[in-house]
Amino acid sequence: MAERLSRKKIISPEKIFMGMTGFFSLSVLLISVVVVYELISASEPTFHKFGLKFLVSKEWDPVQKVYGALPFIWGTFYTSFIALLIALPVSLGIAIFLSELAPAWLRSSVGFLIELLAAIPSLIFGLWGLFVLSPILQQYIEPPLSNLSWLPFFKGYPLGLGFLNAGLLLAVMIIPTISSISRDVMYAVPSNQREGGLALGMTRWEVVSKVVVPNSRSGILGAVVLGLGRALGETMAVTMVIGNTPQFSLSLLDPGYTISSAIANQFTEAFDKLQISALIELGLILFVISVIINAFAKLLMLRMNRFSGGARI
Template sequence: MLGDFVFSNLTRIFAWFAFLLLLCVLFSLCVASAPSIHAFGFHFLVSDSWDPINGHFGALSAICGTLMTSVIAMLLGVPLSLGIAVFIAEISQGKISKIVRTLIDLMAGIPSIIYGMWGLLVLAPFLADHVQPFVSDAAQGIPYLEDLFGGPSLGIGIFTAGLILAIMIIPYISSTLIDMFRSVPPVLKEAAYGIGATRFEVVRKVVVPYVRKGMIGSIMLGLGRALGETMAVTFVIGNSKQLTASLFMPGTTISASIANEFNEATGLLYPASLLELGVILFVLSFLILAFARLLLLRINRKKAGAH
């Protein structure tokens, strides 16, 4: 009895410690960014002005860059991760499956700065010479697409950063999906095959519904990785504070702005504005996590209503 009492209370202390640590981080960021919050207020969120010399700061360009690169990463990375997981867990057998799984694990262990250097030295020149000119020419004359893929072929930019992020989140999402797909009871799949279902139908109607909640969690894990990535994005995004609608133009993200400028920030408002960017990223991550939780609750309620 005494051992259970000590164990349960000790684990409760650990859980509350994590919560308090999170509150302390948020509180310290808010206190340090208070001068910027008082000086600019809500205007900080809707202004794209970033002029350290004159003391004018706005987070709109960094927020848009963060969201755009993350959306690109998810649009490219999630389908690839899902395909890799299905191939390893449901299709491939033997050595091929083990080799691909090992390569995926190795990708997860590569430092982000290596991805950034590879993106700057290899991927960006390739995109500038072979991909961006073709896409820009094809989008000419098409409304919205012309603006979305316009501009000079620089190689670096928002699209390149999103592509690097997609490559980086693939190991995290696919590894968790592989384990989830393999956790599906074989009897469920065998029953589906027994009534004549194809492999695609088994994956779509048996495997995916069984691990749906876990899939959402793994996708949110990849999104969190994309939102907070710093070094790889800093190498290839161009670090421009100018707001642009083109994916091929340079931009910036919240984390890249903080990493680039914090050491050079002087005075009162400059470092406070960078720390306010940190607060925004913190809140943005929290809102995305809360949305994922609400989505899971909605799924659970639908299942409960169906039963």
């Protein structure tokens, strides 16, 4: 009895260790609560003044102290959409090549190089977009496109900077994300599925397009969603090439603005408290979008893992 009592009093090192690591885990939750709280409380002044009109107003005029987020939200989604349109087919091609065609040595070395592409800082893409891609677009690509100006997508002047440049850069930046996840998912498709297709007399391409890709579609969707998340939040590269003009335009040739580039450009130059608050509210919008997208991607992946035990991301 005496022994049991004394053992109860001493906290075992096991409990201390578990409690400590558990406390740090709890702190991750606390940190995310702090993040949400800070974003909401700092954007309170604009929310108080403009309310939900902030989301749909097109006007952004620091001189008149009128702020609306629509051109930035539009720019963010439009550039990301262009990027996905370009990046998806290319990434699927890469994934198919790596999982179905390439011999082992090529698979690992090309995979490594594409992962390196993901490691290059966003600024370097921006520099390349500003000094290399933009002159090429301005001289060779955009003038023929602007001849098609009867289409709303090609109105405007060939500036080299704008939605097209930003979309292309973002495409290059999200290709590693989409292709490496899709590759892992396709690679996890059991080989007897492929053999079944071949035994039915399918060509190699038909096996890929009718067996492998359909089998991995929820993983590919997850990869696309994660790529979209990366494109929406990308800052520096886009800031350097988008032209920084808050306008609502469909034309690929027009300069625009995204949420992240507005924050990057205007934050240090804003002396008006309301402008800072408006920029922080833009950040809050971006945060909410990225949380929704990442939670969605995570749920997709969980679902896929439950069904097939496929690749982890």
